[in-house]
Amino acid sequence: MNVKPMEDRVVVKPMDAEQKTAGGIIIPDNAKEKPQKGEVVAVGPGKVNEKGQKIEMTLKKGDKILYGKYSGTEITMDGKEYLIVRESDVLAIL
Numbered sequence: 095m096n097v098k099p100m101e102d103r104v105v106v107k108p109m110d111a112e113q114k115t116a117g118g119i120i121i122p123d124n125a126k127e128k129p130q131k132g133e134v135v136a137v138g139p140g141k142v143n144e145k146g147q148k149i150e151m152t153l154k155k156g157d158k159i160l161y162g163k164y165s166g167t168e169i170t171m172d173g174k175e176y177l178i179v180r181e182s183d184v185l186a187i188l
Contacts, residue, residue, distance in 0.1 A: 098136065099136055099138040099178060100139075101138050101141045103178055103179065103180055104136065104137050105134070106134055107132055107175075107176055109132055130163055131158065131160055131161075134155055134156060134158075137153055137155055160184070161184050162183050165179050165180075166178055167179075
């Protein structure tokens with residue numbers, strides 16, 4: 095993948111949605127929820143504040159994260175789905 099995110103954005107590869115419920119019921123494709131977990135595959139350089147100081151990124155490549163359900167922009171590269179989100183849209187590092 096040859097994408098370099100800008101400022102405080104990260105490129106995330108969403109993890110696959112669950113195939114079964116905890117009780118063992120198989121979930122059909124059309125009923126699966128949008129995934130909220132993913133792996134960071136690229137990180138931007140960080141944002142510059144109004145004083146001209148660079149704010150370093152907390153996330154790094156390889157981090158497993160939890161992000162907002164409807165956050166980011168979906169892209170397709172080399173036949174794979176990715177999501178570009180701001181670091182502030184990331185809820186937690188897993």
